Amino acid sequence: MVRNAPPPEFEATPRPVVAIGNDYPANYAILPHRHRRSQLLYGSNGVLLVRTEQGRWVVPPERAVWIPGGITHDVQPIGAVSMRSVYVEADAVPGLPAECRVVGVSPLMRSLLIEAVDLPVEYDLDGRDGLVMALILQEIARMPVLPLNLPLPGHAALAARCRRFLEGPTPHDTIDDWCGALGMSRRAFTRLFRQETGLSLSAWRQQACLFAALPRLAAGEGVTTVALDLGYDSAAAFTTMFKRLLGAPPSRYFAAGEGGTSGPSP
Incomplete structure (x- = not known):
């Protein structure tokens, strides 16, 4: 189970996708940083403001933001927020987005993200846990883009x-x-x-x-x-x-x- 943990601990995990859950109080500023892996960041409540040098993205409750690997960004939650993130290797699946975007989250994807943070870090690739993570990868490409970016x-x-x-x-x-x-x-x-x-x-x-x-x-x-x-x-x-x-x-x-x-x- 991966909860309330910094992603650098899991960057080298030998799995194509790793899920982490973090809960933050109101007025908690997440300082500029970047990840080697791409990140899908989902907030089940509260609003997230994401900033890069290229623009701003606002993420309402029950939506998510995709942040490609290597992009420096900061995150400002508005109010207390529960975040669920998956960190994806660049070659995990073809067709991963190359730019930041806010995306809609289907009921299926929401359930998958909630389930994923309770899986072992080095989950069984060939068992049920591996199928959950594989389905997450397939669903990422299907998530609809929302007009919530400001260049x-x-x-x-x-x-x-x-x-x-x-x-x-x-x-x-x-x-x-x-x-x-x-x-x-x-x-x-x-x-x-x-x-x-x-x-x-x-x-x-x-x-x-x-x-x-x-x-x-x-x-x-x-x-x-x-x-x-x-x-x-x-x-x-x-x-x-x-x-x-x-x-x-x-x-x-x-x-x-x-x-x-x-x-x-x-």
């Missing part, structure tokens, strides 16, 4: 402006406000922003506001309060945006089963 520019000044927005969203800022802050023409800014992020400024800001909203909604704050804080004219307007991007209104999205302390890495 960050590589351009230093633009990235700094984006990070300031993430720290305190100001959705009523115009594109001219951003151009002025960066000393760029509208045409040059528009071209650079799309080149660096793959999105228009409007689409990126909307996604950033969604990122700001999800942890607050998961913590139980009212939709109206969050919507008005983020600059929406009404809860209905915010709910329309939320449903368009995530497929369900906030009340359904966080329903069970849908779709400052520092510490070591999970």
Whole structure:
């Protein structure tokens, strides 16, 4: 049984996939780190914020995030959280994702992840335990990708402006406000922003506001309060945006089963 243990102890385990379970209290910051193996990180409760140099990912309850091996990342749980992770060798199965992504977790995969952390570290590859782990590997490639990533520019000044927005969203800022802050023409800014992020400024800001909203909604704050804080004219307007991007209104999205302390890495 592998629970509440750091993954470096198991990096060299002679198995293609290893499962670890960790429970963390509220306000527990998981410092920047990386793993040799790729990681599928699942939180059965709470919200996880995952950051790399390339972007941000927000992981609501009952979803997971895939982090390829070798990518430096940190994790900020919002509230107490129970994490279940599997660490996968690069050649364990063909077709493993090459980039970070938030994914949906099916009832089957959820049950497999819960079961996996109670298996022996060096489980029997040819017995029932090996079949559980083999099925996990097959299911990883089938997990649906969710639109919960926020790309960050590589351009230093633009990235700094984006990070300031993430720290305190100001959705009523115009594109001219951003151009002025960066000393760029509208045409040059528009071209650079799309080149660096793959999105228009409007689409990126909307996604950033969604990122700001999800942890607050998961913590139980009212939709109206969050919507008005983020600059929406009404809860209905915010709910329309939320449903368009995530497929369900906030009340359904966080329903069970849908779709400052520092510490070591999970």
